[in-house]
Amino acid sequence: MAPVDSQHPHRRPNNGAFLHYFRDLANASQYHEFIIRNSCNFPNDDEKNIAYKDFATIEMALDILENSSCKSINLYGEDPDKIWDDFHDSFTNIEAAGGIVKNDENKILFIYRLGKWDLPKGKLEPNESLEHAAVREVEEETGIENLKLQNFIGSTYHTYKERENNAQILKTTFWYLMKNTDSKELIPQTEEGITKVEWKSKDEILSDVLPNTFKNIELILKEAKII
Numbered sequence: 001m002a003p004v005d006s007q008h009p010h011r012r013p014n015n016g017a018f019l020h021y022f023r024d025l026a027n028a029s030q031y032h033e034f035i036i037r038n039s040c041n042f043p044n045d046d047e048k049n050i051a052y053k054d055f056a057t058i059e060m061a062l063d064i065l066e067n068s069s070c071k072s073i074n075l076y077g078e079d080p081d082k083i084w085d086d087f088h089d090s091f092t093n094i095e096a097a098g099g100i101v102k103n104d105e106n107k108i109l110f111i112y113r114l115g116k117w118d119l120p121k122g123k124l125e126p127n128e129s130l131e132h133a134a135v136r137e138v139e140e141e142t143g144i145e146n147l148k149l150q151n152f153i154g155s156t157y158h159t160y161k162e163r164e165n166n167a168q169i170l171k172t173t174f175w176y177l178m179k180n181t182d183s184k185e186l187i188p189q190t191e192e193g194i195t196k197v198e199w200k201s202k203d204e205i206l207s208d209v210l211p212n213t214f215k216n217i218e219l220i221l222k223e224a225k226i227i
Contacts, residue, residue: 052077055086062090091159091170096123097134099178100153100224101144103199108226109180110209111141111188112196117209119217121173134176142197143187148179154223156216175220202227 050061052075061073077083098121101109110117122137124130135147153175160169186197200209205227210218221227 048072049074049076052083055090058083058087058090088170091168094123094169094171095130096121096171096173097130097137097176098122098173099134099138099147099176100220100226101138101142101147101178101180103180105199105201107199107201108205108221109138109142109144109186110198110200110205111194112198113192113194115212117213117217119175119220121175130174131176134174135178138178141189141192141194143185143189144180144182144197145184146180146182148181150177150179153177154220156220158214158216173216175224177224 048070050057050073052058057075061075064070065073075083098119099109100119103109109120111120112118120138120141122133122141124133128136131149135149138144138147155175156173158171160171161167162169186199188194188197205221210227218227
């Protein structure tokens with residue numbers, strides 16, 4: 001999946017399939033899958049495989065995920081792009097960018113925030129490019145410098161509800177691989193709730209990070225072939 005110019009809000013997964021993890025704010029470790037696919041992949045219509053008809057189908061699918069024990073919804077139809085557009089328009093959309101940073105020892109840079117291991121990332125500023133935002137956020141959250149941007153990895157998606165006005169947010173995060181070769185002291189951005197910044201080896205990622213991180217972080221690490 002390639003990034004699209006930040007002036008175009010309707011970014012879509014380009015393979016007709018959308019994997020989305022809903023995060024319950026009351027329990028940040030709880031996730032639900034929401035998948036959009038071409039109809040030929042799902043011939044059966046049951047609780048988890050729902051044929052798309054119109055905008056109301058999306059509302060029904062979201063209601064099932066949020067208010068039942070169902071963990072996964074396969075929403076299918078002949079035009080996945082149309083389903084994506086309707087899904088996208090169901091939310092207030094926010095874009096963010098972040099980085100998977102490697103050092104000379106092939107260790108990966110992680111932050112520790114609110115009891116979870118995470119990768120550095122943050123929201124785009126007005127008129128800011130994805131690449132600039134990714135580097136800026138990594139530098140701000142970790143204190144690192146001299147980053148070399150290498151390539152785009154992929155995107156992750158999650159939703160949440162704003163506490164102030166109950167607005168439903170769809171947040172798309174664009175991830176880039178970066179390289180760092182200096183040994184500058186790492187400084188957590190404490191005003192953002194970050195208490196630790198650490199380099200982790202693959203073994204440490206498997207033993208320490210994965211048991212205590214978000215599903216989307218696991219997904220993007222796999223996409224980057226880190227794990």
